[in-house]
Amino acid sequence: AIQLTQSPSSLSASVGDRVTITCRASQGINSALAWYHHKPGKAPKLLIYDVSSLESGVPTRFSGSGSGTHFTLTISSLQPEDFATYYCQQLNSFPFTFGPGTTVDIK
Amino acid sequence: QVQLQESGPGLVRPSETLSLTCSVSDDSVSAANFYWNWIRQPPGRGLEWIGYIFYNGRTTYNPSLESRVTMSVDTSENKFSLKLRSVTAADTAIYYCARGDVVLPPTGPKFYGMDVWGQGTTVAVSS
Secondary structure: OOOEEEEOOEEEEOOOOOEEEEEEEOOOOOOOEEEEEEOOOOOOEEEEEOOOEEOOOOOOOEEEEEEOOEEEEEEOOOOHHHOOEEEEEEOOOOOOEEOOOEEEEEO | OOOEEEEOOOEEOOOOOEEEEEEEOOOHHHOOOEEEEEEEEOOOOOOEEEEEEOOOOOEEEOOOOHHHEEEEEEOOOOEEEEEEOOOOHHHOEEEEEEEEEEEOOOOOOEEEEEEEEOOOEEEEEOO
């Protein structure tokens, strides 16, 4: 199975900050990478698919980039509703796997 | 906007079978461009993909659970289901159903992210 690692595992930030989260895959996954935002008690929400495609309705402050085994999610200006856990997911090969998550909390 | 809703018992005894159903608010379960997933989150841990099913019943399961999992789909009722046999406390989790987009070129399926999720249902395994 393809292993995904995320860094950092957690971070503290303020409203308005620029935040970058990294996801690394244990082998190449082409462009089959998605990012999700997850709050306790809520359903995960798809933010980005295919590395850099913004899901419909997701604010443009979210962006994704990368290739091969190294990918990033950037939030250009953190908003109060963005404090949550972020997961990357690879859909290139079975089993589909998620990263361990990055928790973004309020500084 | 399509909605998904999980249902099933909140408590299952060890060694028994966990059975959950995901009801889909429209008839997109019959569409070839979607795949239907089960994902779970044990307490204090991250997300684990259990498997998916297509409208035609084709399935792919996570090898870590494959020996205990069966998924099925009922397109006439707009729902799909999960059965997990011989459960233990390690199967205690929030279980989510989710829809994903897929395209099917001749070279093989390309899967996109899971864009619609149910709210999740908590299942505890305990005697």
